[in-house]
Structure formats: structure tokens, C-alpha cells
Amino acid sequence: MVMPEVREAGLASYLASKGVSRRTFLKFCGGVAAAIGLSSTMGPKVAEALEIGSATGKLIPVVWIEAGSCSGCTESLAQAVEPDVATLVLDYLSLNYSETLSAAAGHSLEKAKEETIEAGGYILIYEGAVMTGWDGNALMVADEKGTDALIHAASNALAVISAGSCAVDGGWCAAHPNPAGAMGVQKFLKQNGIATPVINLPSCPVNPEHIVEVVMNFVLTGQLPKLNSNNEPELSFGQLIHENCPRRGHFENGEFVYEFGSDEERKGYCLYAMGCKGPQTYSNCPVVRWNGKASWCVEAGAPCIGCASCNPRSSRNNWVNNNAPFLQRFHDMHVGSTNFQPTTLAIAVTGIAGVAIAAHGFGMKFAGRTKGGAPIETESDWSKKQPKAAEAPEVVEDVQEGGDE
Amino acid sequence: MAHLAHYKEAHPLPFVITHWINAICMFCLIISGLFIHYPAIPSIMGLCRGLHMVCAFVILINLFARVIMAFFIKSAQYGGTREGLDRDIKNYLPSKGNKHQFLPWIKYYLFLKKDHPKGTKYGSPQKLSYAGIPFLLLFMGFTGFALWGPTCDWGIFVWFTNLVGGIMNVRIIHFFMMWVFIIFTGLHMYLALIEGPAQVAIMFKHKEHGGMIMDPETKEIIGEDLDPSDPDAKRYFN
Structure with a gap:
């Protein structure tokens, strides 16, 4: 001014x-x-x-x-x-x-x-x-x-x-x-x-x-x-918030907040399970703090939402898209207007694979392959289709004639 | 008896040991990784973090040892024989014995083909997936070190983190990769088991099992070895 x-x-x-x-x-x-x-x-x-x-x-x-x-x-x-x-x-x-x-x-x-x-x-x-x-x-x-x-x-x-x-x-x-x-x-x-x-x-x-x-x-x-x-x-942005966090001792001790309003929260335990983004956000917030060095988010009891994440090359991967919903450990993925957690997708795909394997197992039983398995073929499908020397003498002759010239 | 005999030559002892190490490490990595992702049992968080890193190093060192050994240790290239040994690495490369057998294998698994395809010890899809696993493990290790405090600020990991758009995305890739390994392990166990329990016995207990004998020269079934553990039994190749 x-x-x-x-x-x-x-x-x-x-x-x-x-x-x-x-x-x-x-x-x-x-x-x-x-x-x-x-x-x-x-x-x-x-x-x-x-x-x-x-x-x-x-x-x-x-x-x-x-x-x-x-x-x-x-x-x-x-x-x-x-x-x-x-x-x-x-x-x-x-x-x-x-x-x-x-x-x-x-x-x-x-x-x-x-x-x-x-x-x-x-x-x-x-x-x-x-x-x-x-x-x-x-x-x-x-x-x-x-x-x-x-x-x-x-x-x-x-x-x-x-x-x-x-x-x-x-x-x-x-x-x-x-x-x-x-x-x-x-x-x-x-x-x-x-x-x-x-x-x-x-x-x-x-x-x-x-x-x-x-x-x-x-x-x-x-x-x-x-x-x-x-x-x-x-x-300023060379160290993770996690590295300087005043609640780090609780993290190391395995003392976590799982719910707001709980006894763990009152004791000032680590907010990792509440989706704290401190372990993946580079900033010296715990050192410089905010509002005239009065306090900062984690000290005030809120999990870090990773607002200091930095992706200058890609706004698609900026801190909001990468960190929301803030109380989850992962960000949401989008297909059209549907949002879902990576965990949901992974469990769904693995579930489908599991069901497919189980269905295949019934197929094996139905096909009678379970008792000793299917017999091993004597000849591969490909070699069956190849002209045999005895069945196709003309081909062999052609080659020999070519060689003579 | 439709199965081939299972001999130690197919899976020499060093490979049985590396397989054991892989199995144990993979189990520990998945369990500890899940607890690191979300500390459902708070008191074991520190244990899981330590175990995760120990197993990560062990499985990667084991991977290098296994790949190096594959170039020096000879193993049987075909099932049902003690003959025709060659460098183990050839088990993971295309071979003449499997020529044009990829599609028949897929057809067999989809019940579109009645007979079990013949060929080398490992079928074509099996060769492909086993050859891919080392690369998946290396990539898994790479994403892991891009997340691990002591290494995440190394140039190459910073480059990768920036490429995929931040640590969160590296974590999600690492997480999805875990499910790839879970699905692979499930499929691997299933496909090994449907080939018969003898596969499991030779791989884990290094216990031989009788079955049909194959001549690695002609690839023909030439006999049967009912009890490979009986030294007095009449054996074809002895």
C-alpha cells in the first residue's frame, strides 16, 4: 500500500x-x-x-x-x-x-x-x-x-x-x-x-x-x-511436514486418532489415520507456523490437507484433486461423475478375478479334468496343420528342383 | 495317469529356496503394507514399517540372486525327464518346443480345446508371466523407494514422482501394484494346483513324484516312472 x-x-x-x-x-x-x-x-x-x-x-x-x-x-x-x-x-x-x-x-x-x-x-x-x-x-x-x-x-x-x-x-x-x-x-x-x-x-x-x-x-x-x-x-519446501511434526512421536509410538471427538483426539495423538497429508507434503509449516507464528493446522488439531502440495506442471494433479476427500488416505478417482476410492476399484477387480478363478475351477470339474487332468496331446495343433512329407511329396520335389538349378 | 513325473532337475534346490523367500516376503509385504496404508492395529505400525523395508530389501536381493543364478544353474527344460538340462534362463525365453502353442494354451484354459497342450516345462503364457514378474518387482521396488523417506529425494525418484503428479499418485500406483501381485499369486497358485499337487510338492518340499516320462529329444511319452524315490525301481533313464 x-x-x-x-x-x-x-x-x-x-x-x-x-x-x-x-x-x-x-x-x-x-x-x-x-x-x-x-x-x-x-x-x-x-x-x-x-x-x-x-x-x-x-x-x-x-x-x-x-x-x-x-x-x-x-x-x-x-x-x-x-x-x-x-x-x-x-x-x-x-x-x-x-x-x-x-x-x-x-x-x-x-x-x-x-x-x-x-x-x-x-x-x-x-x-x-x-x-x-x-x-x-x-x-x-x-x-x-x-x-x-x-x-x-x-x-x-x-x-x-x-x-x-x-x-x-x-x-x-x-x-x-x-x-x-x-x-x-x-x-x-x-x-x-x-x-x-x-x-x-x-x-x-x-x-x-x-x-x-x-x-x-x-x-x-x-x-x-x-x-x-x-x-x-x-x-522452505525441502522437508516433509511429517519430518518436523510435533505429533511425530505419537506416529512412531503407534498412537493414532481414528475419530474426531474420541479420547485419542483429546490426547493429541497422530492424525495419520484421519487422512493427514503431512507424510507426503513438503513444507516447513511446523517451523514457520501461521498467523504470526501462533499455531498451524496439525498443532490446532486438524489433519494436514496437503495444501502445500506442488505440481506446477499439471493442474490436474494439484493439491485439491490429489488430496480430496481430505479425511481419506487416498484421493478419489473419477469415471464421468462417479467418484470412488482406489481401494474399492482394487477390491472389485480382485473380486472379479477370484470369482473367475472359482468359476474356472467348477469348469475343470465339469470338463472332467480334475481326475488326473486332461490327456496331453500327442501333437500340437500347429504341427497337425503342417503338410507332412509323405502327404505332400510335390512340395518337397519343388524345393529339390529349385536347389538343382 | 495323465501327469508327467516331477523330478528335482525341473526345480533345483536354489530355486526352491528363492521361491520360499519370495513367498514369505510377498506375504509379509502385503500384510505389513496394508497396515502401513491404514493402521488398523495401531500398536503394530512400527513393526510393520520395519518389516516392510526388511522384506523389500530381501525380496529385491533375492530377485537379483535368482536372475543371476538363472544364467549359471542348469535345469530341465521339459517336464517328466532328468535329461536335456540347459541354463535356467531359457525356461523364460521362447523355445522351439512351444512353437505356436500360445493360443492353444489360452484355448485350453477357456475350455475351447480338449487336450492339454504339449511343450516345454513351462507353457507359453507361463513363460510370459514368469518373465514379467522380475520387471513388476523392480517397478514395485522403484515406486516403494520413491515413497521411502531416505531415498525419496533422490533425483530419479523425484523425477518419477513429478511425472505421475505427486506422492499421492505414487502411493496409489504402489497400492494397485500390490493387487496385481495378489491377483498373480492367486492365479499362479490355482494354475499350479490344477496341474496336480505334485507341482506343489516339488516346489515347496523338493519331493519328487512319479508319472509319465518324456524323451526330451523326440518329445514323446516313452514310459512311466511310478516311484522316483525308490532306488530299486526300474527307471528309464538310469
Whole structure:
């Protein structure tokens, strides 16, 4: 949000005006340093970079575009009731355009966006799925197709941050049957031949700590963080939730919740049997946690639904399609509009095979093959059909004549 | 007596042992795998996880040992004889003795053909399925290691996981593969049993059984060996 009168007062006084002490700010900077792979003693350096940047206006501007989204990621960042340090820093320093958060609206805001894009050197944060349905008419903003706006803004950006699962791989918008043709930013840009690097920050909504981490990495080192094969920051999405889960001890001990409202749930046992997707979801949720490090899903008693699953190549395999129904250990499979569990299919096919074998057994009895079995043929069906030397002397003669010539 | 005699030459002892290891591991893998998928008995979860990995390694090492041995150990290529031994691997490759016998075998199983097809020790569909099992096991192991914590971040497993669209889909493939093995095992047991209980005796107990004798040269039935365990009995090839 652009607030010039606050900007002039400097970062320190802005934070102070929001009730953030210098100590809290430095603690946050230490956390940022650790999150981007530096020693947390680098915290003061991070603070310095932020303060110098804010004073000289040299920080990288951020353009935040919303597409097929519920604005949940913006909400996550804005934390309406009590903004945390991450939100304030990001908001104050560099957020030049945001449809939801900007005080301005209409033509003047679109003009500010256009100027930032023309100037280049910004990071584009994209929230929500790319809506490609009906030739891009599924989403129109300011008389422009959402797809065109993305191509325009992404072409000139230093990097695109796909904020939240919808931007990563279509998320909810791309859930079966996906009539609006929703897809992730990375796949869309690749299809349109735009080489701007994409950083995927899955989870629903995006965790603001992850955004600050990437932006600060850029500010301090001028480089993107180290990415994995899904273009996610390796430090944040390199370990399974299961690996850092506070309930892991119960998993190892074989103590599981089988029913909500049960004694096991009250004891805080492992939610594996309730369909927890922690063992297959890469994210540092248990470490960074949510809502200003207050808590996170599993700690709050809900099984992980795998919202940080990341499949930027295929929106068909995004976290919603891959993980729903959330309380089952497997996702549903679809044939037409019929949904069923893989277990049902497997048992049905195996049952049919079993019935076929049993029926064959009765057939064997009926055919009289059970007592000593059927007699072994003296000659195979194929060799019976072959002309025998004695029965077909002409053929043999022909061959011999040919050989003589 | 329509059955051929069953001699140890058809299934040398090393292959009886690898078959036992396969059977035990497969049973343990299926049971422990089901409990890992859903911890119906919570207290045995840790046991199942350990057992699953131990059996996975044992069955894969056993697979490599079995395939390597197939190139060196000789076994009978035809049933009902102690003669005509050749490298075991040839049992799983097309052979002259089975020429054009694939369809007759299918017809026989579908009751469209009255007589039992003749040919090598293993019929054509049998050769095909046994030759496929090592590849299925390797693929099963591959999907398993793509799911196992210590190996799932290796490049090739990450590549495969991304290819099929995530860990969930790898799990479902691994799960479906288990049912393929269950169906194979059921079919295998049934088809072995309808050829007679002597098959089971030689494979599990390594106990020989009398029956008709076949000349591996002419592929003709040339006699009967009623009691192969009796050293004084008149034997055709001795």
C-alpha cells in the first residue's frame, strides 16, 4: 500500500507507529536471515538493508496482481486484525500495486501499475489461478483479459512469485472439472514462451513469511533463493511436514486418532489415520507456523490437507484433486461423475478375478479334468496343420528342383 | 495317469529356496503394507514399517540372486525327464518346443480345446508371466523407494514422482501394484494346483513324484516312472 506521508517518516518510526518495537523488528530480521540461509546474527544487516532501502527508495518494488483467487492470500498477508512485522515491512517498503490493499482505485491505480511495469526491475507477485477458459474471458480486470495482464506484467518482471496454490498449479479453481480452464502461472508462462523465472510458494493461503523470505533474499543478495525441481525455495519446501511434526512421536509410538471427538483426539495423538497429508507434503509449516507464528493446522488439531502440495506442471494433479476427500488416505478417482476410492476399484477387480478363478475351477470339474487332468496331446495343433512329407511329396520335389538349378 | 513325473532337475534346490523367500516376503509385504496404508492395529505400525523395508530389501536381493543364478544353474527344460538340462534362463525365453502353442494354451484354459497342450516345462503364457514378474518387482521396488523417506529425494525418484503428479499418485500406483501381485499369486497358485499337487510338492518340499516320462529329444511319452524315490525301481533313464 502506498502511503507517502508514512514513507517520509522512515521505516523505524512507521513500525513504531504500528506498535512494533525495535527489538521485535530486529528479531524479525534475524528470522528472515535464518529463513534465507544466513546466520541469524546477520539480522542487523537485514535490518540495515531494509532501512537503507527505505530511505533511498532502492528496494525492489512489488506488483501484486490478483487473478482467479478468493483474496485469501491477500488476507493472509494483511492479517486484518493485527498486522505482523512481515506484513508491515513488505507493505511499507515495496508494495506498489495491489488491487485489494491499495488505497487508490480505478484509473489512477492502473496508471501507477503501468508505470511500475514500464520502469521494470520489479517483482511480480501473482495471486490466484490463471483463468484461460473462454479464450481468457473467464477473468477480466480493468477491461483487460487476466491472461493478457499476466503476460504483460510477467514479461518485464525480474521474477514472478506464484503466491499460493492457485497461482502454483490452479488450486481450488482448477479442481475437477475445472470449467474455467484454471492453471498455474509457471505452466501458463511456459506455454506463452515467457522466460521470466517463477518462484512457486504453494499452500492455501500463501504464508506471508515465505513471501518476505523470497523478497528479502532478492534484496540482500540480488538473487533468487535456491529452488528445487518444482521451483519452490528449497529451504522452505525441502522437508516433509511429517519430518518436523510435533505429533511425530505419537506416529512412531503407534498412537493414532481414528475419530474426531474420541479420547485419542483429546490426547493429541497422530492424525495419520484421519487422512493427514503431512507424510507426503513438503513444507516447513511446523517451523514457520501461521498467523504470526501462533499455531498451524496439525498443532490446532486438524489433519494436514496437503495444501502445500506442488505440481506446477499439471493442474490436474494439484493439491485439491490429489488430496480430496481430505479425511481419506487416498484421493478419489473419477469415471464421468462417479467418484470412488482406489481401494474399492482394487477390491472389485480382485473380486472379479477370484470369482473367475472359482468359476474356472467348477469348469475343470465339469470338463472332467480334475481326475488326473486332461490327456496331453500327442501333437500340437500347429504341427497337425503342417503338410507332412509323405502327404505332400510335390512340395518337397519343388524345393529339390529349385536347389538343382 | 495323465501327469508327467516331477523330478528335482525341473526345480533345483536354489530355486526352491528363492521361491520360499519370495513367498514369505510377498506375504509379509502385503500384510505389513496394508497396515502401513491404514493402521488398523495401531500398536503394530512400527513393526510393520520395519518389516516392510526388511522384506523389500530381501525380496529385491533375492530377485537379483535368482536372475543371476538363472544364467549359471542348469535345469530341465521339459517336464517328466532328468535329461536335456540347459541354463535356467531359457525356461523364460521362447523355445522351439512351444512353437505356436500360445493360443492353444489360452484355448485350453477357456475350455475351447480338449487336450492339454504339449511343450516345454513351462507353457507359453507361463513363460510370459514368469518373465514379467522380475520387471513388476523392480517397478514395485522403484515406486516403494520413491515413497521411502531416505531415498525419496533422490533425483530419479523425484523425477518419477513429478511425472505421475505427486506422492499421492505414487502411493496409489504402489497400492494397485500390490493387487496385481495378489491377483498373480492367486492365479499362479490355482494354475499350479490344477496341474496336480505334485507341482506343489516339488516346489515347496523338493519331493519328487512319479508319472509319465518324456524323451526330451523326440518329445514323446516313452514310459512311466511310478516311484522316483525308490532306488530299486526300474527307471528309464538310469
